[in-house]
Amino acid sequence: MQRTIIHFDLDTFFVSCERRLDSRLMGKPVIVGGTGDRGVVSAASYEARSYGVHSAMPIKAAKQLCPNGIYIRGNGGTYSKMSKEVTEILQEELPVLEKASVDEFYGDLTGMDRFHNAYKYSKELRQRVMRETGLPISFGMSPNKTVSKVATGEAKPNNEIKVDPGYEKTFLAPLSIKKIPSVGQKTFIQFCNLGVRTVDLVQQMPVEMMTAVFGKNGRIIWERCNGIDNSPIIAYHERKSISSERTYGQDTTDITKLHTTISAMAENLAFQLRRGNKLTSVVTVKVRYSDFQTYSKQIRIPYTAADHILIPKAMELFKNLYNRRMLIRLVGVRFSGLTEGHYQIDLFENTNKTVNLYKAMDALRDKYGDHTVRRANTIGDGSRTIGNQGNPFNGQPPILLAHRHQ
Incomplete structure (x- = not known):
């Protein structure tokens, strides 16, 4: 049976999210990414791309x-x-869905044309x-x-083919x-050195020549250039971990800054767990030194999504x-071994006070931003790149929270 595969891609996804939060960003050159000297561009609007930003x-x-x-x-x-x-x-509309990334999806509509027009159905779904x-x-x-x-890629922006x-x-x-998946910059330069810039020239080459020049990857590129790809759709499953990392603008041994960063990461990740109705059973902390040697440690804990448990474990x-x-x-923090569930209070805790506190904090964060409410020990230079602080039209100051669970 002839397969029917659809590929969805959210256009300039991070930029589109920011524009949904603030419509005043529409039509303006918007760049999302780290803003320090070592930061890189994660996404650029089409207006920004016209300046050469990518x-x-x-x-x-990018700023130049x-x-x-x-x-x-x-x-x-x-x-x-x-x-x-x-x-x-x-997931609701496609028989089989593969989530390739946060903004990219594949769906298998094979056989649908016997009952519906698959293309028309996809247009309506879009x-x-x-x-x-x-x-x-x-x-x-x-x-x-x-x-x-x-x-x-050819359909963008905001269209279908x-x-x-x-x-x-x-x-x-x-x-x-360059538009063929798996052809990166280095491979493209190799093709240019061979005088090959367009797909039709690869289509005319013997596959043996491609493998002689590019090895196993040569056959894959040749097949893709000829429209051959039998790879299956891999059904989407919920992620099993969430993580956060920070690369400092300057390498540091400032222990206060390091503690602040770890605490801020753990606090924000705990909120993400609660927002997604998830619990974690494994906490991992990673450290990369100035010589690029990287080390990590992890610990298994009872399932939880509570700040006052996870922050001390990370520390x-x-x-x-x-x-x-x-x-x-x-430095980085990761919570893994995730499962569905809500935070349960411990029998020896202060009954409903802790749960009600988290509910109130999370409601404020959902309404006004992830870092509207923050623990006092997560405020400082060590947390300045954690979370959303870059929207120039949303300058809500955080509510500092200091209570017995530090």
């Missing part, structure tokens, strides 16, 4: 190209929440996603994942070889881990 570019270079752009630090928790909204709609989430999304449809993904069976090679032929791991007394480049 993802993975150093923020420093687009000095008048709006630079936003971004909030992974907010983006995950909006991604989940889209995921739930697609409209539903935009209507219910306010996020622009594009899709490509073809008999396989590679051609559908390339088609989505269908490549009928038998026309895969014709569709791909005039495109740059304990860090204190046991940090023994080289060298400058630190990066």
Whole structure:
């Protein structure tokens, strides 16, 4: 049976999320990413791209190209929440869904044409996603994942393309070889050295020549250029871990800053757990020193999503881990072994007071931003890149929280 594979991609996803939060960002050059000297661009609006800004570019270079752009630090928790909204709609409507990333999805509609027009159905689904989430999304449809993904790239921004069976090679032929998945910058330079810049030239090459030059990857590229891809759709499953990392602008041994960073990460991740109705059973802390040596420690705990349990566990791991007394480049916290569930109070805790406190804090965060309410010991230079503090139109000061659970 001829396969029908659809590929959805949320256009400039992080930028679109920020614009949904604040419509005044519409039509302006918006750049999302770390704002320190070592920061990189995570996403750039099409307006910013017209200045030459693109993802993975150093923020420093982006500011030289687009000095008048709006630079936003971004909030992974907010983006995950909006991604989940889209995921739930697609899961409801597609027989098989693969979530390739936070903003990219594959669906298998094979056999649907016996009952419905698959392309028409997908167009209606795309409209539903935009209507219910306010996020622009594009899709490509073809008999396989590679051609559908390339088609989505050609459809952007905010459009759709269908490549009928038998026309895969014709569709791909005039495109740059750079648009084929698995052709990175180094491979593209190799192709340029061979005088090859477009897909049609690869289509004319013997596969033996490709493998001789590029090894095993040569056959994969040759097949993809010829519209051949039998890779299956891998059904989506809920993630089993969440994490946060910070790379410091300057390597540090400031123990106060390090403690603040770890506490802020653990606090924010605990909130993400509660917002997603998740509990964690494993806490991991990672440290990367200035010589790039990386170490981590983890501990298994009873299932929980409580700040006052998770923060001390993370701090304990860090204190046991940090023994080289060298400058630190990066620290990270990860919660894994996730399962569905709500935070349960301990029989020996102060009954409902703790649960009610978390509910009140989380309600404020959902309404006004992840860091509207913060513990006093997570305020400081060590937490300045944790969470969403970059939107220039949303300068809500945090409510400091200091209570017995530190």
